[in-house]
Amino acid sequence: MDFAQLTRDLEALRSEALAQIVAAPDTAALESLEVEILGKKGRLTGILRGIGALPADDRPRVGAVANTIRQAVEAALRDRSAAVGGAELRARLLTERVDVTTPGRPIARGSLHPSIEAMADIARIFSQFGFVVHESPEVEDDRTNFQMLNIPPDHPARDLWDTLYVDQPGYLLRTHTSPGQIRVMQAMRPPIRALLPGRCFRYEAVDASHGFEFFQVEGLMVDEGTTLGDLKGLLDQFARAMFGANKRTRFRPGYYPFTEPSVAFDVECLVCGGPGCPACGRSGWMTILGAGMVHPVVLRNGGLDPERYQGFAFGMGPERISMLKHGITDLRLFMENDLRFLEQFA
Numbered sequence: 001m002d003f004a005q006l007t008r009d010l011e012a013l014r015s016e017a018l019a020q021i022v023a024a025p026d027t028a029a030l031e032s033l034e035v036e037i038l039g040k041k042g043r044l045t046g047i048l049r050g051i052g053a054l055p056a057d058d059r060p061r062v063g064a065v066a067n068t069i070r071q072a073v074e075a076a077l078r079d080r081s082a083a084v085g086g087a088e089l090r091a092r093l094l095t096e097r098v099d100v101t102t103p104g105r106p107i108a109r110g111s112l113h114p115s116i117e118a119m120a121d122i123a124r125i126f127s128q129f130g131f132v133v134h135e136s137p138e139v140e141d142d143r144t145n146f147q148m149l150n151i152p153p154d155h156p157a158r159d160l161w162d163t164l165y166v167d168q169p170g171y172l173l174r175t176h177t178s179p180g181q182i183r184v185m186q187a188m189r190p191p192i193r194a195l196l197p198g199r200c201f202r203y204e205a206v207d208a209s210h211g212f213e214f215f216q217v218e219g220l221m222v223d224e225g226t227t228l229g230d231l232k233g234l235l236d237q238f239a240r241a242m243f244g245a246n247k248r249t250r251f252r253p254g255y256y257p258f259t260e261p262s263v264a265f266d267v268e269c270l271v272c273g274g275p276g277c278p279a280c281g282r283s284g285w286m287t288i289l290g291a292g293m294v295h296p297v298v299l300r301n302g303g304l305d306p307e308r309y310q311g312f313a314f315g316m317g318p319e320r321i322s323m324l325k326h327g328i329t330d331l332r333l334f335m336e337n338d339l340r341f342l343e344q345f346a
């Protein structure tokens with residue numbers, strides 16, 4: 001190996017490398033060429049390995065030539081890289097272009113279930129009168145569900161509530177939200193203004209107006225000097241807020257073991273407004289809830305002195321309220337989760 005041979009090899013490498021770089025189609029090809037030519041085990045290093053066999057005087061000259069080749073190759077790589085890089089970027093921008101005219105994917109929007117919506121409406125209206133929502137258990141004991149509410153085990157009124165019992169003796173699925181009255185009275189002192197919404201269960205055949213599972217909203221007010229007039233005034237306000245101003249209302253006698261006197265609360269028919277139609281059974285009135293003055297026995301069971309405190313309670317079905325409000329004729333629709341029904345409330 002002599003100086004001339006080495007220089008010729010280097011020149012051959014230069015022209016071959018530059019030709020390859022100019023012909024490289026893309027960034028990946030350029031990267032592998034760079035390794036192949038200038039890398040630690042590359043062609044330039046391979047040629048320079050012969051430098052050790054040269055006389056000491058020739059070595060710097062060969063080094064200088066190698067340096068210019070390295071610089072030329074690096075410059076060529078940079079130029080070509082810029083050229084193919086720009087083309088690649090343009091191509092990518094074209095393929096990844098966002099078509100802003102494409103219609104968006106629709107987002108399915110949920111809405112409140114009509115039972116929940118009705119309960120929220122009821123709670124909103126009564127909260128304006130200071131009523132606060134409380135919770136009580138769905139699995140209740142017989143004592144609180146019946147006995148404390150003035151319904152002893154062999155009381156004929158038990159027939160009003162066909163009960164679903166659980167395996168644990170003495171326990172059942174609450175048949176109404178009224179046991180919440182006892183729990184609230186035991187937990188706090190008057191003045192009490194409690195609203196008790198929740199799910200109830202009865203062993204009933206399911207039809208258009210009965211379900212084995214339904215919601216109820218119970219209300220309880222206890223204070224000194226509470227009267228039936230207070231109850232009537234409050235329920236009038238509720239009926240007007242829920243069904244519209246100027247709606248006429250009335251009390252009819254009713255019966256519950258835990259209230260005395262007991263009343264049914266009617267609002268004038270939302271369909272015919274009074275004259276009578278099939279929706280109201282030709283009576284001109286629709287019953288929206290049951291209510292009454294809390295029975296002294298129930299007050300005492302709640303730990304309150306009936307000589308000092310009086311109270312009223314009311315209970316309503318939010319589904320019934322919703323049915324009256326929206327003209328829905330079948331209670332089963334509330335439990336079937338048919339989107340065609342539910343979407344109408346979106």
Ligand SMILES: [Zn+2]
Pocket residue numbers: 269270271272273274275276277278279280281282284285
């Ligand atoms: Zn009517």
